[in-house]
Amino acid sequence: MQKRTPLNEVHRAAGARMVDFGGYDMPVHYGSQIDEHHAVRRDAGMFDVSHMRVVDIAGRGARDFLRFALANNVDKLTVPGKALYSCLLRDDGGVLDDLLVYFLREDLFRLVVNAGTADKDVAWLRALAVTRAPQLTLTARDDLAMIAVQGPQARAKLWQALPGTEAASAALKPFNGVDADSPLGTIFIARTGYTGEDGFEIVLPAEKAVAAWEALRAAGVRPAGLGARDTLRLEAGLDLYGQDMDETVSPFAAGLGWTVDLASPRDFVGKAALVEDPRAVGFVGLILTDTGGVLRAHQKVVTAHGEGETTSGSFSPTLGKSIALARVPAEVAAGDTVTVLIRDKPLAARVVKPPFVRHGKVLVT
Amino acid sequence: MNVPAQLKYVDTHEWLRAEADGTITVGITDHAQEALGDLVFVELPAVGRKLAVGEACAIVESVKAASDVYAPIAGEVVAVNEAVPAAPESLNTKPYEAWLFRVRPADPKALDGLLDAAAYEKLIG
Structure with a gap:
């Protein structure tokens, strides 16, 4: 039985195309995934992320x-x-x-x-x-819902939608959260997200989710589905669990070495194995420079230092080009040209260091 | 869902139109483009290629995924619409104008027996 978030009916009423994601019936888009992507980069969009726990x-x-x-x-x-x-x-x-x-x-x-x-x-x-x-x-906490409001206008529109929240959250720095009084009662507001844009993620009682969503919509925040969420996070160079890494992959092979603290003397689960990790694998961004298809997960990457594989790939609406994340030999460096096999066709791609896009700006060439 | 009455259809979601010169124009349906989502890449068959029924002969890729386009009838490709690979989003905005390729059918009666609009509408219902 597929699980539903408290916003399921709202998505369906808005004409969303629904898909299964992590066991939940979730909106992939409400019409155009690309338009939703641009709305987040240029203005403000919102995602139902109540499937996260x-x-x-x-x-x-x-x-x-x-x-x-x-x-x-x-x-x-x-x-x-x-x-x-x-x-x-x-x-x-x-x-x-x-x-x-x-x-x-x-x-x-x-x-x-x-x-x-x-x-x-x-x-x-x-x-x-x-x-x-x-x-x-x-x-x-199955009693809670979560909404991510993202984009350059996300904070201002959230303050407009939920009057009274600005006082508590205006001074929030990235990666900080606070309880704020709102017309819906106390909600948790954090300056976090998964898009490479500024914005908030709010946590609130499940029964308040529809009222919050409607208020945000009335304030001009555009509903966006998992499709746009995926292209936004890919442009931002952020990993997706189950795609870019899983139980068989070390964080060093997924570009997440910076999140592993080996400097402190503390012990933690997995530490001994990571100290021994040979770091033979690198994790890079690719931009397709040839035409002939779209980069997708699990395409073979041929480099001067051996073979690798794309872990995520799609079309980047901001760049207007196809981009990917890829696991490749550690010697592969930004600026290299590699070959990706798309339907057995060898196509050239340039290696870059992610992120591709942040705060509406293209960071790679 | 837009299903023009004057066209023929197949269950792999291509539409067909008989031209005055005996050739047949092929595209993908409104239903197909809606299911695929925003289209960003299109690859068309070479002019002169001989197609068998059901053969994968073109590729359309949306932001989400790649899909094959199947030859709805047998015949030779006599023209392709280069405007579509240059602007794949035209398949989303006007699927019945953004035709993909034109075939000279091996069998002049090739359209007989294909789905009419009513039957196709029922299929996607």
Whole structure:
């Protein structure tokens, strides 16, 4: 049985084309995926991300537990409301999931994990807590909804849609969140996202989701589906779990080495394996320079240093060209020309360092 | 969904139109373009290519995915619409004007027995 978010009826009423994503019935677009993409880059769009799961970790020693459970170091979270991006690893260094962790109070941390991996993550963390921190309570918050409002006008339009929220959230820096009073009651507002644009992600009681969505719509925020979300995150050079990395891939082979804290002396799950990781694989961006198709996941990449494979690929509406993320031999460098096989046809692509686009600006040539 | 009455259709979502010179023009239906989403790449067959029924002979790629276009009838490609690869989005905005290729049919009665608009509408219903 497919799961539905509290906004499912709203999507259907808006004529969205629906698809299965992570076990949820989700909108892929409401008419034109490309128009929705541009709306986020140039103005403001919103995504129903209620399929993602909030997991609260409460109790004494929550920080100690997460210091061991996550590959990034929660000691970087010193101010309440601050968020950190991290991988959740297996003992062998494979990526179980990527997530955001918020420090709310010393006895309350909040994870936001992917839809398709949520049950697995919770089971994994519970098993880890049994031995290391049995006093902790892990709660999957199925009572909450999440809406991502993204784009250069996203913050202003959210303040217009939900009067009273500006006071609490105007001074928020990126990767920080705060509880804010709104006409819908207290909602959590974080300056985070998955598009490479400024904006907010809001967390609110599920029964308030429709009212928030309608208010944002009335303020001129355009509903956008998972299709635009995918091309936006690809342009922003952000990994998608299950596509760019999974349990068989080390964070170093997915461009996520910067999120792994090997500098501190703390131990964490997967550390021993990552210290031994040969780092033989690099993770790069590609821009198709020949015409003849569109880059997609799992196309073979031929380089002067050996073969690799695309992990994500699509058409970039901002560049007007096809782009991809690819796992290639570590020696492959930005500026190199490589060959991608599309339907067995060899086509030239240029290697770049992601992101391709940020804050509406093209960063690659 | 737009399904013009004067055209013929096949269940792989191509439309066909008989021309005065005996050739047959082929494109993809409104239903097909809607299902594919925003189109960004089109590859057409070479003029002169001999097509068998059901043969994959063109490629249309949307932002989402690549799809084959199948030859709805047998025959030789006598013309292709180069304007479409230059502007793939025309398949989304005017699928019945943005034709893909023109075939001289091996069998002059090739259109007989294909779906009419009513039957195609029922199929996609």
